[in-house]
Amino acid sequence: MNPYIVKRVERRRRPSFMRSAWILLNWKARLFLLGVATLLYLMISCLLTVTSLDAGNLASKNGFVEPIVQKTATGTKIGLSSFTGVMMHSESKKRRKSAKISWCKQLGMRPEPGPVVALASFPGSGNTWLRYLLQQATGILTGSIYRDFALLKNGFPAENIANGSVLVVKTHEYKNKAKEGYDKAILLVRDPFSSVVAEFNRRSGGHIGHASISKFRQDNGKMWKNFVDSKGKEWEEMNLDWSTNFSKPLLIVFYSDLVSRTREELSKILEFLEVPFTPQDIFCTLQNKEGIYRRSKSVSKTNNLFDSVLTTYLTNKQTKVFNVLKHIQEMSAKSGRKSKHG
The missing domain is CATH 1.20.5 (Single alpha-helices involved in coiled-coils or other helix-helix interfaces)
Incomplete structure (x- = not known):
């Protein structure tokens, strides 16, 4: 061969x-x-x-959100050229004419780096909505220790930036070294019932979607009960850790106050951040305060999610945490009054 x-x-x-x-x-x-x-x-x-x-x-909630070039409240357009490598801009002319986020000011980074401020909260407490309000009022982008691609494409191009070039830095972390590197912190607190349901919805339906009722009933409701048990404990630990172990300037904001008294709470937050603002800035923000980042109310499908055992469990944690937080607020208010008269 x-x-x-x-x-x-x-x-x-x-x-x-x-x-x-x-x-x-x-x-x-x-x-x-x-x-x-x-x-x-x-x-x-x-x-x-x-x-x-x-x-x-x-x-779908906002028609279409144009990520790179967005309309301001005055009708002018701005370019976020620093992020063109990350964002996509290939939509049809028809979609470009549809409704977009109306920003009160041109968005951008701080002119000069400032303090690194944590916007700390338990998941489902309204962190993204507060970031939206702050961007509306100041025109300064907010950052995050995370890289959420859905937010990156829809109004938060500074996702994953966690330094003084952004106004605040979103974080859900706590304990160990989670609080290191921040000069100030805002702790946004929501009641555990709403927070746990919002986080369960986010995991199943995204930032503004809802979990189906079948998800809550899965495995005869055992999965939901385990979720409440573990997240209720984390809710307590996270809020107590930031409120009692963060030694630098801290502002505690209750989500319920931010919803019912948006003008007063937002003004207080901006003063804490030492960012100049005008009545017109607040007015424009209130005119556009809903945005696309607040989850719509579900049509009573999540009623009666908490039986007597779960209700007692979360109520006890809420009472304990809220008592501590309100005591800290009172002490801070007294300290502020003394310094003014001092």
């Missing part, structure tokens, strides 16, 4: 390195690798699904 042909036949029969390695693995190792690959696939799929839900919900 021709030696050249023999060599070609031998080369064909020689197994590849990957194939040889796979053959050498026993069945347990193969099963383990397949399991890891399947788990990674499911995790990535879930992440992409929630991000798509967020982007879709935000876009």
Whole structure:
């Protein structure tokens, strides 16, 4: 036989390195690798699904949100050129003429770096809405220690920026070193019942969507009860940690006050941030205060989610935390009055 042909036949029969390695693995190792690959696939799929839900919900609620060039309240347009590499701008002319976010001021970073201010809250406490209000009132972008692609595409191009070039930095972290590196902090607190439901909704329906009632009833309600149990504990720990262990200037803001007395609370926050503002800034913000970042009320499908055991559990935690927070507020107010008269 021709030696050249023999060599070609031998080369064909020689197994590849990957194939040889796979053959050498026993069945347990193969099963383990397949399991890891399947788990990674499911995790990535879930992440992409929630991000798509967020982007879709935000876009549908506001017609279409143009990420790079957005309208201001006066009708002029601004460009966020620093982020064109991240954002996408390939929509049709028809969509560009649809409703967009109306910003009161041109958005941008601080002219000069300022203090690094944490906007700390338990998930589901209105952090994104407060960021929206602050951007409306000041024109200064807000940042985050996270990189939420749905927010990145819809009004928060400074996501993942956590330094003094942004007005505040969103964080849900606590304990250990979570509070290090901040010069000031705003602690936004919402009652645990609303916070837990909002976080459950976010995990199933994105930032402004809702979990289906079947999600709450899954596994005969056991999954929901476990979620309330674990998140109720985290809600307590997070709010107590920031309120009692952060040694630098701290402003406590209750979400219910921000909703019912938006003008007063927003003015107080801006004074704490030492950012100049005018009555016109507040007026324009109030005119556009809903934006696209507040979850619409669900039509009574989430009524009676908390049985007597869960209600007692969360009520006890709320009473404990709110008593501590209100005491801190009172002490801070007395200290402020003394310094003024001092």
